[in-house]
Amino acid sequence: xxxxxxxxxxxxxxxxxxxxxxxxxxxxxxxxxxxxxxxxxxxxxxxxxxxxxxxxxxxxxxxxxxxxxxxxxxxxxxxxxxxxxxxxxxxxxxxxxxxxxxxxxxxxxxxxxxxxxxxxxxxxxxxxxxxxxxxxxxxxxxxxxxxxxxxxxxxxxxxxxxxxxxxxxxxxxxxxxxxxxxxxxxxxxxxxxxxxxxxxxxxxxxxxxxxxxxxxxxxxxxxxxxxxxxxxxxxxxxxxxxxxxxxxxxxxxxxxxxxxxxxxxxxxxxxxxxxxxxxxxxxxxxxxxxxxxxxxxxxxxxxxxxxxxxxxxxxxxxxxxxxxxxxxxxxxxxxxxxxxxxxxxxxxxxxxxxxxxxxxxxxxxxxxxxxxxxxxxxxxxxxxxxxxxxxxxxxxxxxxxxxxxxxxxxxxxxxxxxxxxxxxxxxxxxxxxxxxxxxxxxxxxxxxxxxxxxxxxxxxxxxxxxxx
RNA sequence: GUGGCUAUGGUGAAGAGGUUAUCACAGCGGGUUGUGGUCCCGUUAUCGAGGGUUCGAUUCCCUCUAGCCACCCCA
Numbered sequence: 001x002x003x004x005x006x007x008x009x010x011x012x013x014x015x016x017x018x019x020x021x022x023x024x025x026x027x028x029x030x031x032x033x034x035x036x037x038x039x040x041x042x043x044x045x046x047x048x049x050x051x052x053x054x055x056x057x058x059x060x061x062x063x064x065x066x067x068x069x070x071x072x073x074x075x076x077x078x079x080x081x082x083x084x085x086x087x088x089x090x091x092x093x094x095x096x097x098x099x100x101x102x103x104x105x106x107x108x109x110x111x112x113x114x115x116x117x118x119x120x121x122x123x124x125x126x127x128x129x130x131x132x133x134x135x136x137x138x139x140x141x142x143x144x145x146x147x148x149x150x151x152x153x154x155x156x157x158x159x160x161x162x163x164x165x166x167x168x169x170x171x172x173x174x175x176x177x178x179x180x181x182x183x184x185x186x187x188x189x190x191x192x193x194x195x196x197x198x199x200x201x202x203x204x205x206x207x208x209x210x211x212x213x214x215x216x217x218x219x220x221x222x223x224x225x226x227x228x229x230x231x232x233x234x235x236x237x238x239x240x241x242x243x244x245x246x247x248x249x250x251x252x253x254x255x256x257x258x259x260x261x262x263x264x265x266x267x268x269x270x271x272x273x274x275x276x277x278x279x280x281x282x283x284x285x286x287x288x289x290x291x292x293x294x295x296x297x298x299x300x301x302x303x304x305x306x307x308x309x310x311x312x313x314x315x316x317x318x319x320x321x322x323x324x325x326x327x328x329x330x331x332x333x334x335x336x337x338x339x340x341x342x343x344x345x346x347x348x349x350x351x352x353x354x355x356x357x358x359x360x361x362x363x364x365x366x367x368x369x370x371x372x373x374x375x376x377x378x379x380x381x382x383x384x385x386x387x388x389x390x391x392x393x394x395x396x397x398x399x400x401x402x403x404x405x406x407x408x409x410x411x412x413x414x415x416x417x418x419x420x421x422x423x424x425x426x427x428x429x430x431x432x433x434x435x436x437x438x439x440x441x442x443x444x445x446x447x448x449x450x451x452x453x454x455x456x457x458x459x460x461x462x463x464x465x466x467x468x
Numbered sequence: 469g470u471g472g473c474u475a476u477g478g479u480g481a482a483g484a485g486g487u488u489a490u491c492a493c494a495g496c497g498g499g500u501u502g503u504g505g506u507c508c509c510g511u512u513a514u515c516g517a518g519g520g521u522u523c524g525a526u527u528c529c530c531u532c533u534a535g536c537c538a539c540c541c542c543a
Contacts, residue, residue, distance in 0.1 A: 034517040034533065092541055096469070114543090143543080148469070151536065157543060225540085241539085290542060300542095314543065342543030372502055405497090407504035415504095422502055436504075 041147070041155025048356055052347045059186055060140055060160035060341075067179055069138035069162055074118035076142065080108040086117030086328055088292025090233055097145040099155075111144035114291070115161040116321065116338050117328070123165050124330045133166030134336075140343070152313050152345045161318075161340035165325065168335035170266045173297040173320055174273030176339045180301055180316055181279045183341060189349050191315065192280045195271070195299040196287035198255060199263040201323060204295075207258035208234050214252050221248065238286040254285045263296055270297055293321040297337065303349060315349070316341035361412075365395035367453055368410035372403055372422035379446070380421050383431070386450050392457070410436065417453060421446075 038044060045053060064071065080100050087094050099111035112118055119137055122128075128135050140160040147153060162179060164172050177193055184191045198204050212234050215222065221244050222230065229236050237245060238252075259267065274281050281299075289298045298319035318339025325334035367387060371380040377398055387394035395413045397406045403420070410418045420432040420441075431449050434441045444452050 037516090037534070040534065097541085145542080147541075148539095149535075150538090153542075159543065236541090239541090316543065340543075345543060370503070376502095402497095402501090403503050405504095409504085411504040418503080420503065424502085432503095434503075439504090441503090 039155075041149040043154060043156075049347065049351065051356075052350045053343075056187065056343055056347055056350065057140065057160075059183055060138070060343075063179055063183055063186075064138040064162070067136070067162075067175070069136040072119060072122060072137045072139050073141065074112075074115070074122055074139065076112055076144075077109050078112055078118055078121070080110040082117050082121055082328070083110055083113060086120065086293060086324060087114065091290055091292055093145060093290060097147050099144045099146055113145045114143055115139050115141075115159060115340060116163060116291075116293070116324070119161070119163045119338075120165065120321075120324050120328055120330075120336070124325065124328060129166065129331065129334065134172065135165045136162070137165070138162045152342075152348060154344060158343035159316075159340045160343060161338060163336065163338035165336040166334055167337075168322065170269040170297070171273055172337050173266075173270045174277075176318060176337055177270075177274060177281075177299055178277050178279055180318070180339055180341060184301060184303075184315060184346065187346065187350055188353055189315070189346065190304045191301040192282050192304055193274070193299050193301055194284040194287050195274075195281050195297065196255065196284050197259060197263055197267040197270075197296050198288070198294055198298055198319075199259040200295055203255075203258050203260050203263055204235075207253065207255050210253045210258065211235070211237070215248065218248050235288045238288055249286070256285060266296055289317060289319060293324040293327075294319040295322045296320040299339070301341075313345060314342070315345050362409075363395075364414045365393040366416055366457060367392055368395045368406075368413060368415035368418045369398075370403055370406040370410060370418050370420045371396075371398065372401075372420070375423050375426040376421040379426050380419075383419070383421070383446070383449060387453070390450050390454065392450070392453060417456065419449060419453075 080098070083094055083098060089095070093113045098113055100108060101110075102108055119139065123135060123137075138161065141158065142156050143159050144156050146155055149155060160183075162176060164176065177195070181191060181193065199207070212230060215226075215230050215234065215237060219227065219230075223242065223244070226237060226240060226242060226245060229240075238249060240246070256264075256267075271281070287298055287300065289300070296319070298317070300314040300317035302314055316339060318337070320335070320337040322333070322335040325336055326332070369380045369384055369387075371377045380396065381398060384394060384396055395410065395415060397409045400406050400409075403422075407418060415436055418434040418436055420434060425431050425443075425446070428443075429446050430443050431446050432441050433444055433449070433452065
């Protein structure tokens with residue numbers, strides 16, 4: 001629609017149509033409509049999975065602190081040209097996966113498909129080159145790619161990324177790899193890094209030429225698809241699964257042989273650093289990555305798994321991008337490197353490793369208030385505040401009248417004590433404290449209820465914390 | 469974007485061209501009206517949406533939507 005300003009724009013009042021009067025039509029009006037559901041490739045992160053996300057996000061934050069990264073948040077929406085110039089026009093990410101639209105003002109905007117371009121833009125825009133170098137920044141948030149959904153592949157997915165801008169030393173590359181490796185290891189996911197070097201743009205061009213020349217000589221054997229790729233992005237031929245290519249690949253020139261001395265040394269040193277720390281890696285001469293900005297080191301983490309199916313997709317990746325700052329308008333050539341981790345995939349691994357309990361657990365409380373009658377309910381409502389202020393985890397089911405139902409909930413929530421307040425207790429100014437394990441009850445002055453529970457909590461054996 | 473497979477209550481499953489669509493778990497309500505974790509009973513689906521074939525479709529066909537798998541590619 002040409003005039004549409006955005007998804008939240010209130011629709012202009014239509015000339016009175018009879019259908020829905022003043023109230024918005026409830027979903028139940030017509031049963032014939034397609035049920036409402038999430039947009040393709042999008043998903044809800046449900047309560048039952050939040051513990052895994054929390055754990056993952058905590059890891060991201062802790063490692064950021066441990067390695068000296070500062071948090072940065074950039075907008076989800078950027079000028080389309082940022083990604084065209086940054087990620088590369090001919091990449092799949094830009095060519096077919098970018099969520100782009102034109103605003104009423106005629107700007108072309110896009111949802112970020114990755115984080116690095118934005119961070120570099122911010123680095124340039126805010127003159128971070130005047131900060132002590134290198135600048136280490138980390139971020140986390142949703143990314144968007146209009147891809148065909150599959151398991152572990154969403155159109156909105158989450159990444160945590162770490163960027164080091166302003167330093168050319170190979171130790172930076174190595175430490176990024178170590179960080180990611182520790183990230184995954186800390187969550188119980190053992191990985192191996194696949195690593196390669198693309199060299200400088202010059203090496204890459206030379207190599208590309210050699211590669212094109214090689215495949216040209218075999219052109220007769222190539223499929224139409226591969227011929228196209230030969231023209232557009234010959235490096236992509238290397239990760240083709242086409243058996244013909246796989247066969248030809250064995251004889252094809254390898255990038256390592258085309259690296260200049262400096263790139264070669266850089267690469268060797270990265271590997272030496274990895275050896276030093278004992279991070280397992282695997283040289284992969286065909287690892288290319290789908291973003292144009294990479295130079296020299298590129299890498300991806302793959303889970304060590306006997307299940308080959310699952311080990312197909314990378315859990316994260318990154319590399320050096322020495323030319324990006326300059327190509328996005330930075331004043332000087334500024335070396336940089338970074339990496340990002342796929343949180344959705346990590347969370348799904350975590351969940352596989354530690355399946356959630358079958359029964360949906362309600363949040364644990366120490367004390368549960370069970371009330372009877374209107375007076376009891378009022379007194380409980382007030383007492384609830386006392387417990388809350390005292391910092392004692394307390395639960396309630398004030399909307400239930402039936403005490404049996406309330407006791408059931410108290411039990412489900414793992415309360416050690418239930419406090420029963422009915423009409424009788426209100427009149428006496430007391431409460432009954434029921435020990436849920438023993439089944440015994442005692443009568444206590446209502447004013448001493450909180451104090452009494454505190455005492456019990458203090459000398460009672462610490463209840464085994466019901467985590468997750 | 470291309471091809472294939474799938475779609476039954478909140479979840480996981482079973483089912484047959486035709487009177488009340490089966491089972492388990494969860495949820496809610498109850499078991500004579502002030503007490504839990506066991507037990508018993510009740511209750512929750514116009515079988516993804518739209519259309520077609522048929523006397524009749526949830527079951528057959530088409531389209532759409534979504535998920536999964538492969539390709540493409542990546543996180």
